[in-house]
Amino acid sequence: NMKKVILLVLMVGLLALTGMAAKTIGFAVSTLANPFFVTMKEGGEAKAAELGLGFVVLDAQDSPEKQFSQVQDLIIRKVDVLIINPVDSDAIVPAVLEANAAGIPVITVTRPSNGGVVAQHLDIDNKEAGMLAAVAMANALNGKGRVAILEGIPGAPSATDRQQGFVDELKKYPDIQVVTSLTANYSREQGATVAEDILQGNPVLNGIYGHNDEMALGAVRAAIAAGRLSELKIVGIDATDDALAAIKAGEMVATVQQQPALQMAMAVVAAQRIINGATVEPKVIIPLKLITIEELE
Helix, strand or coil: CHHHHHHHHHHHHHHHHHCCCCCEEEEEECCCCCHHHHHHHHHHHHHHHHHCCEEEEEECCCCHHHHHHHHHHHHHCCCCEEEECCCCCCCCHHHHHHHHHCCCCEEEECCCCCCCCCCEEEECCHHHHHHHHHHHHHHHCCCCEEEEEEECCCCCHHHHHHHHHHHHHHCCCCCEEEEEEEECCCCHHHHHHHHHHHHHHCCCCCEEEECCHHHHHHHHHHHHHCCCHHHCEEECCECCHHHHHHHHCCCCCEEEECCHHHHHHHHHHHHHHHHCCCCCCCEEECCCEEEEHHHHC
16 A cells, blocks of 8 residues: 555665665574573674664574574575574584685684684683682682582583683692592583582582583582582582572572673674774683672672
């Protein structure tokens, strides 16, 4: 009808006035099953809306193959900038190369691409995360005790760094001893199983550090089942909602917050700078925050 036509003409005229249609950012995310990445997505959406940018999100559900086809889809849609949170740093390379060939700038978040040209990579310093976890553990134990570690996926850079940062910082506390360090693959179920074995093998244990909150929460479950939660100071990394609830309940003593919403907001700002022809820093480290009961009260 006529009203719709007039409205359409007005809108087209308005777009012509503003110079062009709104620019669009494509966000290829590894998984939205993880609350961390949901927070990241929401942070990106909020910043894009504030800057008047379109924001398209495609969820790879942790499949490298699916992510590759989703990046191809975003390239076909001609997004102005691609923000990629790779499922796998090696598997993403062909997708980054296709974006490079199509002339679409790429920004990576939390996991890098091991090839291709990337305008900016935003990440945390996982050694710093491990260091902050060690500070929290040492404070909770008053500088002495026996501690066990639940490690992330073997060979994953985040796991290597979260281990290194923790162990290095604990060198300042000669009376804290790491009695065992075993992988539980960043999983709550495996965290519970491995912690159960550790508790059986160590009649005296004062602390458990999980490279992430999922494993730390698994350790909480095992400690409750063994009737030993009151003896243990449990520390994680990620500041998930469940971990914050566990700290409030006195089941965990600390976690480290990565600030995913801030990370994605900064990535979107970088995308806008690229669209505007400005230069961006090749690497940006997002500050971390130690969360204990004091921060939550």
